[in-house]
Amino acid sequence: MWSMIMRFIPSWSVLLQGGFIIGFPILLTRAMSWIRISDGRLGTRTRKASGRKGGGVPAGIQNGAEKDQTHLKNRDQGDEASDQSQAVPGxxxxxxxxxxxxxxxxxxxxxxxxxxxxxxxxxxxxxxxxxxxxxxxxxxxxxxxxxxxxxxxxxxxxxxxxxxxxxxxxxxxxxxxxxxxxxxxxxxxxxxxxxxxxxxxxxxxxxxxxxxxxGTPKGRTRVGEEPVSEALLRGPRIGFNETLSDNTAMLRRQGQNTELAMISFTVGKRIQKELVLTYIRDIANEELVAEVKRRIRTIDVDDVQESGFVEQLIEDNFLSPFQQIQNTERPDRVMAALLEGRVAILLDGTPFVLIMPVTFGMLLQSPEDYYDRWYAGSLLRSLRFLAASLSLFAPALYISFISFHPGLIPTRLAISIISSRQGVPFPSLIEALIMEISIEILREAGLRLPKPIGPAMGIVGGLIIGQAAVEAGIVSPILVIVVAVTAISSFSVPMYSAGITMRFLRFLAMFFAATFGLYGVIMFFLLLSSHLLKLKSFGVPYLGMIAPNQIRDWKDFIIRMPLQFLRKRPALIKPKDPRRKG
Amino acid sequence: MQAKLKDRITTTEAVIINVNYVLAAGVLTLPRTAVEAAGTSDVWISVILCGLLAMVTGAVIAKLSQRFPGRTFFEYIRFIIGKPLGFLLGISVAAYFLSIASFEMRTVQEITGFYLLEGTPSWAICALFLWVALYLCLGGINAVARMCRLIIPIAWGIFLGVSLLSLEIFDLNNLRPVMAEGVGPVWRALRPTALTFTAGESLLFLVAFMDKPKKVMQVVVGGNAIAMVFYLAAVVLSIGAFSTDGVITRTWPFVDLIRSFDVSYLVFERFESLLLAIWILQIFCTFCIAYYGAALGVSQLLNIKFKHCLYGLLPLIYIVAEIPRSINGLFMMGNEIGNWALIVFGILPLPLLVVAYFRRAGA
Structure with a gap:
């Protein structure tokens, strides 16, 4: 009898491990909440704490309750009244x-x-x-x-x-x-x-x-040049420039619409700058607009130097590696986003305009997807998705297959990989880290160099070092292929900032793979998905496109359906007018 | 303020959660356990019967939950049979969810240890799994539901592809003759099948979260039908490939089925890594749902904050999972859990429904 019971009593080591299993997440949560509390103490971010829209706007806060925010212009106080005056007919x-x-x-x-x-x-x-x-x-x-x-x-x-x-x-x-x-x-x-x-x-x-x-219209004095960070083969060749009035004018030109609202704010405590919030009045969700306005008012810094400042100060989760606000230099992209019911922020002195809310799919989409025919758009999009997942997981899969499960590789391939790796003195993690880090250094160095020298750097770095490293027996040729494919794949991500996230997460995936093999990669995927599923950008679920409430949002996700089928705006953003008028 | 009941899930999400909850480790082992009991290849009939049976029991549970809109089982049970008894029953249901979670985690540990990671200490495997699950469940039922939706296209796509490829070694003769020994074998296989195929229990708390509780029958029928297709495919394909004798000798027949064919014309020759990968995803979903259910139960019964329950249950799940000493112990544990489920969820809901009806508890 006693031995029966004894069989069910866990051993000390199990209890100890159980303690560890609960201890670690509690410590982590404590650390996180400490960071958040100190953020709340130092910053103004916590003012967006409660409510529905990722913070939400309690009723009546817009005009009355924020009197201490003296830096906002009087103009935007009256905008609630404007809707009524609009409605008077005749x-x-x-x-x-x-x-x-x-x-x-x-x-x-x-x-x-x-x-x-x-x-x-x-x-x-x-x-x-x-x-x-x-x-x-x-x-x-x-x-x-x-x-x-x-x-x-x-x-x-x-x-x-x-x-x-x-x-x-x-x-x-x-x-x-x-x-x-x-x-x-x-x-x-x-x-x-x-x-x-x-x-x-x-x-x-x-x-x-x-x-x-x-009639005295005229073109703008300075023609916007083609954006460097977002080149397109097909599409308008114009990009925003550093002058706010030019940029707003450019948006006006994009769409002749009396409903395009531009609300001006002044941000910065010492050096004041003009910031314009723009949205389409009869499309954008009011709650969203109110929430963005409220967050803009919480900005409390000396000088807002670039729209990146705004982005970091008003985003939902500053601990997440994913950007929750998209930046772009292209007026057509902004206009397309506005027409989907999003809102945009323009800041004086920078060509980068912020679009919010962001969903994960947007990071891998390019305006060209819509300008080309739908076959091309869909195929290119799927290609980009493939490339993004490759750039995230390829080195991790290499490490896990080489160090943990060579048996899962097809036999002949395994033989050729093993034979090429024979002279390599490092474990696969170190080997991959050497190559990945050097390619990241190359990339960073190439970015800073003047244009004529950049390509030369690429050749010296990429070709010669890679070749020499293989010949010296430090890394295996297969790894060079993996690293090269990874690097090229990560260039195919249309948003540069999203590419940085991928680069950072790739290293995390490699460490998971090095400790737990394929299981670690799966767990990393689950961890990443869990994080993305919980992440919200202005109250809109970040992964909403991948797991939509309504299947029709899938029409414009990986596959871009022909334009005539895209008759509705994304339901996720809850636009006022869900139908695109045809 | 206990668990956030203001979260809402749609009917589709409820179906998906239900399917993901049912589809778990059982698919990998069911061919063996069923054939062991039956001795013939007729077990696929038992699977169909069991699916229909599960729909009936699921419907009873759904009806029961429908009487108390917006309330979970743990809240409404005391209106039916009184506080002390209700508390006991609620705790036993929560404990059931906890042991299901433990069972699933131990299965992951065994599969991973056997096929993927031979040298890694098992507690490390469990710790990673538990932490990720904790992180997901902290996001509430919506996060769990979305995770299920996210995994479905990946998991089902690969499952379908792998199943089609395994047709290469499928031999219909292994499934014949049908009912050669009468209904006896079908009857005998019913019990082990039912053990892996209990479906209704997730409805005990799911219905409370649904935005349209009226459509709960869709969830019952849809969820069970989809899950039945998967179990049927696993059983038929395994027996078709290995025959009844071959299935009995393999611990994880379905994994072995995928291991046993080579496809030289594709990039991968063998697919068990893919199958294991998606099956870990699938078990993760089941685990999270059961974990969520257990934490919700404890939180509502004992009036503790939901998040604290999530943290508190972690070591408990681990300790319970480590009780079986070997893989046979694990299967015995699975059996015991299944028996328990048959009583609590197969038989008990009907009298509960009758009592609730006569006491006019609920709507």
Missing amino acids: MVYSGRFAEDLQLFKNISDDMADINLRELRIGSLQLRAVLFFVDGLTDKDGMDRNILKPLMNAVRPFEGMNTAPEPQALKDIIVHQIVLVSEIEYTRDPVKSLEKVLFGSVVLLVDGMAEVLIL
């Missing part, structure tokens, strides 16, 4: 100056790039105002041909003491003052807004119910 200009001005301000409320210029016309001192978009309008021409004649107009009004009738006034302005060839008239505020966004100048004069649309 509104027209009345001819009463103050009302009309307010009307236009209301409908253009969250478009910070629309400028107002108030002036007095000629000797009569009539009140008037010009609306234009910075960066789209020819400012020189406007000054010379519109502002100056209007302000200097004395002769046309000779002998008048009061303002003439609206019709007469219009005739005088058009016929005698303004030096612009294209002129249109309208009483419709929305149409005038459209024209402003198109680059025209709109003139609103006291007493006139019709506004004058003066």
Whole structure:
């Protein structure tokens, strides 16, 4: 009887191991929570702690509760009101100056790039105002041909003491003052807004119910060059530049849309910079927009030097190796993201625009997938997925097969690998580490070198060192192949920052493989998946594409279905208007 | 505030969790245990019968859970049979989930130790497995559900491919004659099959998480039907390749089946590494579901924070897993767990449902 019970009592070593099994994760969790607590103490990140949208916005916080955030402009306070004013149908200009001005301000409320210029016309001192978009309008021409004649107009009004009738006034302005060839008239505020966004100048004069649309659009002064970090064979050759107004103008050009909102913030405590949050009003999820706004307000640093600062300060999980905000230099990419219901942040002084929320699939997609026909798009995408997984797991699989399970390799291949490895004095982990680290050094060095020297470095480093290392018997030729394939695969990831994550995780996978073999690789995969499954970017599950709630999100994941089948926006982001209008 | 019951899963997710819970180590061993009991090749009929039976018991459990929307078994059991008895039954169910988790982990340890890692200490293998599972389960039922969804295309794709390839050595004559010795063998194989094929218990807490609890019958039928196909494929293919005599002599017949053919025209000649890889993924899912269930039970019965339960159960699972001294001990343990499941989940839910009906407990 006693021995029966004794059989079930675990031995001391088992108890000890059990203690270790619980001790390690508790220590790790403690360490993590300590890091998070100190982050909360030092930073402002914890203010996004509760709620649904990865933090969420408790009701009524937007306008009232954050009075201490003095650095935000007044402009974005009013944007909740704008939706109601938008909805009034059939509104027209009345001819009463103050009302009309307010009307236009209301409908253009969250478009910070629309400028107002108030002036007095000629000797009569009539009140008037010009609306234009910075960066789209020819400012020189406007000054010379519109502002100056209007302000200097004395002769046309000779002998008048009061303002003439609206019709007469219009005739005088058009016929005698303004030096612009294209002129249109309208009483419709929305149409005038459209024209402003198109680059025209709109003139609103006291007493006139019709506004004058003066055509002065011009191209931007500096042409954006093709983005270096995201080259495409097919697609627009234009990239953002360092001027915020140019960039917003570029986005306006991408899509002629009165619903494209641009909300301006000022960030940085000592050196203030302008930051523009942009989204499409009738697509983007309100909760998401509110959450992004709130996080922007929590930014509390001296100087936001680059959009990378914004990215790091507002992302969900700073301990995760994966980027939760995408950066891009391409206006078309930003526009496509906006149309899917995402939001973007532009910062003055950098060509890199941030797109959020990000899902894992986006990191491996390129705009070209949509510009080419769907076969090409789908095949290239699957290729990229294959390449990404290769670059993550190839060295780890090499290590696990060589050191732990040579029996699982096909016999003939195993023989040739073993025979080529005979002279190698290191275990496979050290061997792989030598080659992987040297190729990472090469890559980093090549990046910093001036352009003409870069390729030479590649040849010296890649070819000669690899060849010499094999001949010296330090590494096996098979490994050189594996490392080369890995390196090339990692270049096929369209996002550079995502590539860095892969590089870092590859080393982790190698250590797992070196300790646990194939089992370790599987566990690493599970660990990675667990992390990604739990990770959220602005409340949107990161792996949402791979394991979607609705199968239709798969239509645009690895396979890119023909465009006519992609009739709905990704359901994951919960856009206001789920259908792409056809 | 105990476990987060505000998490919701869709019907599809519930089906997937159910399938993943049923599909586990059993696929690798069922051909042997069933044929040992039956002695003939008719076990595939038992598998089908068992699948149908599991649907019935699953339906009873589902009906029971449906009476208490938004509540797990551990919460509603005391409304049916009173607090002390309910507490005892709840603890025994939680303990059952715990021992299932232990069993699955020990299986991984044995398979890995046997096929993949001969020299590595077994506690290290377990520790890694447990830690990753802990990390996943801390994300709640949604993380577990998504993990199951993520694994399904990989695991099922490879399973299907490997099964098709094994048709090369399949011999239909090994499965004939059908019912040569009458229904006796089919009947005898029913018990070992049922042991591996208990399906309903995950519904005890799954239904509480479903966003549309009305559709729970889909989960029962869909989950069991899909799982049945896998078990059927494993049994039929193994017997077809090895004949009944061959199956009995192999510890893991299905793994051996995959090992026993070479495909020289593909990159890999042998596929057992792939099969083992996906089967570890699959067992990981089952483990996580059982682990989650056990922690949820303890948390709700004893009023402890759910996360603390997850941590606290880790060493317990390990210690229970280490009780069997050998692989035969492990199989005995599996048998005992199966017997226990037959009583608790096969027979008991029906009287519970009747009692609940007459006491008008629940909706």
